[in-house]
Amino acid sequence: MPESADPRDRLIVALDLPDVAAAERLVARIGDAATVYKIGYRLAYAGGLDFAARLAKSGKKTFLDLKLHDIGNTVEEGVRSASALGATFLTVHAYPQTMRAALRGRGSGLKILAVTVLTSYDDADAAEAGYALPVAELVARRAEQAAAIGIDGIVCAAAEAGAVRERIGPAGLIVTPGIRPAGAEAGDQKRVMTPGQARAAGIDHVVVGRPITGADDPRAVAQGIVAEMEDA
Numbered sequence: 541m542p543e544s545a546d547p548r549d550r551l552i553v554a555l556d557l558p559d560v561a562a563a564e565r566l567v568a569r570i571g572d573a574a575t576v577y578k579i580g581y582r583l584a585y586a587g588g589l590d591f592a593a594r595l596a597k598s599g600k601k602t603f604l605d606l607k608l609h610d611i612g613n614t615v616e617e618g619v620r621s622a623s624a625l626g627a628t629f630l631t632v633h634a635y636p637q638t639m640r641a642a643l644r645g646r647g648s649g650l651k652i653l654a655v656t657v658l659t660s661y662d663d664a665d666a667a668e669a670g671y672a673l674p675v676a677e678l679v680a681r682r683a684e685q686a687a688a689i690g691i692d693g694i695v696c697a698a699a700e701a702g703a704v705r706e707r708i709g710p711a712g713l714i715v716t717p718g719i720r721p722a723g724a725e726a727g728d729q730k731r732v733m734t735p736g737q738a739r740a741a742g743i744d745h746v747v748v749g750r751p752i753t754g755a756d757d758p759r760a761v762a763q764g765i766v767a768e769m770e771d772a
């Protein structure tokens with residue numbers, strides 16, 4: 541994994557907020573304590589894509605969490621459009637057909653991250669959805685396929701980081717949501733670790749939303765997460 545020059549780059553703040561005004565307020569409150577922001581469904585469908593382009597132009601790194609999965613042509617052209625927004629990261633679901641199409645469509649500077657198994661899933665959820673493999677095996681299988689295809693990074697739970705690193709090698713990125721500072725509510729996250737545990741497991745970036753967006757002092761929480769990973 542390429543050592544990040546700036547430890548703040550290890551934290552990706554999920555801007556899961558109702559509108560651009562709220563996102564602008566949060567980014568301003570966090571200030572220089574964070575450098576990477578993720579725009580997902582909630583904000584993307586509320587003007588967040590234009591905001592993401594502006595945020596990138598302002599010098600922040602942006603992560604378009606659109607979790608693309610469709611027929612090849614639609615994924616390829618969708619990634620091509622997304623590449624024009626100046627983002628650093630974009631998610632697709634880790635289906636081989638989708639991953640191949642995403643690589644065909646991406647512009648320079650955009651890293652494609654493949655979502656293996658959502659961190660809200662445990663083995664029972666995977667079985668309910670019709671997957672024969674337990675989560676850990678499905679993550680490993682998808683990481684192996686992603687590496688063979690040439691995908692830039694993997695989204696998984698920190699619990700799977702070791703198995704994923706074995707399959708993608710040192711250069712691949714491991715990005716882990718489902719991160720909670722000690723004592724924070726897990727909510728709908730089922731595969732959870734603290735920032736320090738995740739860093740010790742060898743991840744490159746953590747994704748954190750509600751512990752920051754819901755905090756009285758979001759800047760302090762962001763600083764604490766970065767510091768905890770520095771100490772791990």
Ligand SMILES: O=C(O)c1cc(=O)[nH]c(=O)n1[C@@H]1O[C@H](COP(=O)(O)O)[C@@H](O)[C@H]1O
Nearest residue numbers: 554580605657658659717718747748749750
């Ligand atoms: O692709 C993602 O970012 C993602 C993948 C995954 O497996 N689990 C997951 O929680 N996420 C996202 O990471 C963020 C986690 O938010 P919090 O649970 O509020 O910290 C949300 O924006 C999720 O959409």
